[in-house]
């Protein structure tokens with residue numbers, strides 16, 4: 452929850468400066484929801500977008516606002532010649548519905564800028580991503596970016612990745628998934644790791660990613676220490692496709708919260 456202006460979203464130019472001015476005597480403060488904070492971060496990120504760019508289009512409820520905004524600016528003629536590279540089938544559908552021209556990494560192996568949400572952000576701008584299930588395409592596209600702008604509300608800020616008690620996702624091939632889950636659990640035994648297959652809440656069937664894989668969510672009681680070592684160890688396991696730790700990839704993090712919008716860059 453945060454305090455801001457009633458006309459906050461009416462403005463075309465939503466800037467950090469506006470957000471940081473604080474309440475004025477003439478305008479009563481209103482409470483912003485988490486989704487409104489996500490939208491503020493997303494709109495701020497879109498200010499980095501310039502005509503002619505190849506753009507990585509993120510996935511999730513925060514990134515959705517950024518994609519909507521890009522679509523809006525294209526329709527208004529304020530952006531031109533954008534090529535979007537969606538990080539999931541869902542974002543692909545959204546971008547198509549907005550008329551954003553699309554391509555892929557095969558045709559555009561260098562991406563100027565990607566904008567995406569995250570599940571956790573540590574003080575060094577390392578991320579956990581993939582609670583929305585799109586970590587593989589996100590990592591491929593965001594590793595091809597010159598600039599990677601991460602957009603979050605402040606609830607996503609953590610001291611240590613994996614320390615929030617929420618899932619650390621690992622994408623695996625479906626073949627003998629229990630074996631992979633056991634190996635992952637064993638790997639982080641000292642952190643009290645519990646590995647669970649992600650399932651659809653409606654029918655308990657395994658969640659299937661856009662690439663036809665499964666996701667094992669790791670729940671850790673203690674942080675996993677050296678992130679690079681943990682990343683390498685996970686990737687060495689046969690059956691693992693990718694994990695949700697995005698280490699050293701973000702170039703900017705935009706955080707919307709009670710005190711307004713903060714922009715942190717490398």
Ligand SMILES: O=C(CO)[C@H](O)[C@H](O)COP(=O)(O)O
Pocket residue numbers: 509510511512513514567568569570579580581582583584585586589
């Ligand atoms: O990594 C992701 C999807 O794979 C999302 O970016 C992440 O889960 C954050 O989602 P949201 O913006 O809905 O909180």
